[in-house]
Amino acid sequence: MTAYLYDIKDPALAEAGTNRIEWAYAEMPVLRLLADRFVAARPLAGIRIAACLHVTAETANLARVLTAGGAEVALCASNPLSTQDDVAASLALHYGISVFAHRGDDNDSYYSRLHAALDSRPQISIDDGADLVNLLHTKRRDLLPDILGGTEETTTGVIRLRAMAADGALEYPMIAVNDAATKHMFDNRYGTGQSTLDGVLRATNVLIAGKVVTICGYGWCGRGVAMRAAGLGAKVIVTEVNPVRALEASMDGFRVMQLIDAAPQTDLLITVTGDKHVVDSHHLAKLKDGCIMANSGHFDVEINLPALKAASSGVTAPRPNVEEYRMHDGRRLRVLGEGRLVNLAAAEGHPPAVMDMSFANQALAAVHIRNNHNTLAKQVYTVPEELDMEVASLKLASLGTTIDVLTPEQEAYLKSWQEGT
Structure with a gap:
């Protein structure tokens, strides 16, 4: 594994950041279940991931899960005012994750940190707003041959990506995590x-x-x-x-x-x-x-x-x-x-309980790219339905909620046309 690097505002904030990250983790049962699975299976072993996301406690826990799965993660902020500096410090100093993020960046320093994350030569990009994808397609095209695919977290980014795909400008496959039912119906709304x-x-x-x-x-x-x-x-x-x-x-x-x-x-x-x-x-x-x-x-x-x-x-x-x-x-x-x-x-972003599902989708989508990149075209894909259902099932299990299951007769009826009035 390559040595990790970081660019944070204040190392003294690391302990406070760890407390915040662990508090959030207690509210993210789906990610905890995935972490256990990832530690055992290492589905992202050797994969380099650059993630441009809001550097919050919830994002920190996604980075931890990806790392548990064997990935090398380089994290930068997707907005100049969204970084929690204590979380960035904790990721760098307590979790050994490469992070490049300062709250209050101006435009130049913001993009300099995106470039720093891309210097890790990623194979998978994870975006919130498509800024990394944009840089890869404009100023860092030399990195495109290494890219297997990417994921996008938010509506704005998906709009940009679909415009790129429509123009024939998209150079690698993207999964629109934002469009997963367990993302937009819960994260966006609640x-x-x-x-x-x-x-x-x-x-x-x-x-x-x-x-x-x-x-x-x-x-x-x-x-x-x-x-x-x-x-x-x-x-x-x-x-x-x-x-x-x-x-x-x-x-x-x-x-x-x-x-x-x-x-x-x-x-x-x-x-x-x-x-x-x-x-x-x-x-x-x-x-x-x-x-x-x-x-x-x-x-x-x-x-x-x-x-x-x-x-x-x-x-x-x-x-x-x-x-x-x-x-x-x-x-x-x-x-x-x-x-x-x-x-x-002006606040701390979404509660961890709802980001739990969004980031579970991100982690599973990254694994999907790793396993299927050879068959994916240069277009924007929705999250495979089976992954969406898996996230929902894990969330229900964490809540102690059980649901009914179709009988073989019911499954056959839903797939047939012969029966009528």
Whole structure:
């Protein structure tokens, strides 16, 4: 095994990071079961993995499981504000894992650490947002011959990868872990729903009950945020561009309208679309005084921050993770976490119990790539159904929950066409 390297902010934080990692591990029974299996079978022996993920306690436990399976892991951050520096220190000093991550990186230092992870010459890439894949296809193409395949954690990254595949630009097979039922139905809905509101509350300490909360986007993440906001007593408005999702939001009991109409009445605006400039200049001009804006999409482009700065006379920081822009007409508009992922910029991200399933999918998908890369084309694949079902079964077992099993007669009936009325 090659010597591990690291670039962390503060080695003195390692003990605190270990405590945080072990606390999370206790809430991740599926990963613990996989770790036992991986130690025995070593399904990733000798495989080099570069992972660009949020460097949190939950991610640390994925790295531990991959290492238990025999992989050599190089980890870097997928967002400048998502790194938990104590976790990075612990991974480097207590677990012997190569990690390159500092909270608060600027653009240059952020990408320098991605390059450091790629210097390990990976055979499998694990991404959250497709930044590693992008670098491999642009500035590090010399590494492409070594790549067997990769996995992608989030909606934004899958969108980028499918665009690459459609353009014929994708040079190796990718598995869209985000599209696994045990990922998007739980991580995106329950994880994002809870952690987004957690970030807003930690940053602001405002009362949600009675406030008008506008949520841009009603995909799985938007559904979760809307559900949690309503549970806290908010008056929820949903904006959408997809008529089916808009109809679903309406039938779920939420008001649905265009953002330009919602803006004047909105107290808290949350974007979860994965698109650019969802909140644009004409929306900013209509937002009410004191409106709080937060983003829970992957990149900091959903709120048009350059337009906001151009329309303001100055900015102050009344609280950590809060920037207050004074508009020329006297209104105050507040942005949380610099417009980046509020659940990680201002809080700790998803709870470990939900990341347990997402990262179990990542670990099993990596093994699937190792075993099947010779038969995989240069395209984006969904997680094989049998892996998805395995993760769900392991999670149910950890909860002490049993379910029924089809009888041979029932299986035969579901596969037949002869029987009718």
